[in-house]
Amino acid sequence: MNVEQLMTRDPITVAPQTPVEEIAQILLEHRINGVPVIDWEGRMLGIITAADLIYRAADETLGPRTSIWKENFYKSVFRRHPEEPDKDQGRTAMEVMTRDVHSVEPDTDIVMAARLLVDFDIVSLPVLQNDRVVGMLSRHDLLKWVAKHPQEGANPLKAGEK
Template sequence: MKAKDIMTPNVITVSKSDSVEKAIKLLLEHNITGLPVVDEANHVIGIITEGDLMYRGGEIKPPRYLAIFDSYIFIDNPSKFEKQLKKMTGMFVEDVMTTPVIVIEAEQSVPDAANLMTKHKVNRLPVIEEGKLVGIISRRDIIKSYASMA
């Protein structure tokens, strides 16, 4: 069985210039947990998920550092703090989306999809054909495919 056999076609998407509020409304309206971000040619350039939006209401701790004379040594990664802050305050999808995106080719197998999800700790995979979005696979789709094989 291939990715194209279990994918959901007609994927709901957003563009990088869409507002975060629009993305949130789409997630809630369609009872989904993630949206591929596509460009004008329908290439996947990012993904915005519930996880990306969790920072909006949260508290972010600045990176810890040691001050030694006139220098600072960061214990925590300051770029991680910067990314979290951007996600917390971003107004547009491009500010909040995750990149790069793990995708799967339509002709790849379902076990390949499961392995990609496990390896990269993602809950969904955009499915592409000739570089363009044609569907999406969730963990539930993979479980359903296993059930149909039993």
């Protein structure tokens, strides 16, 4: 079985200039965890997840700073990608998105995709074909398949290989 059989086709996407408030509203209205950020040709530039927006909210609501030196030290040591701007300062998709994104292709084996989701603690994966977003595969998509096929045994995702 491959990703194309389980993915959500034609996912909701946003443009780089989409305001953060609009992205939050999209996530809430559609009950999704994230949206790819695409350029005018449909190529993926990054992804924005609920976690990205929650990070922003958490950082903005912290109490008074006790030590600028300590804060700068922690940011320099623990920042995921030093070249990226602080997400709490961003106002648009381009400024808040995660640029280093794991993705899969439609013909990727579903077991490999599931392993990526688990190993990297990812909630959803963009599905790319010719560098364009054609779908999203989420943990929820995999869970729906497992729920429909309980008779497949201990490893239902491998059952299709028989």
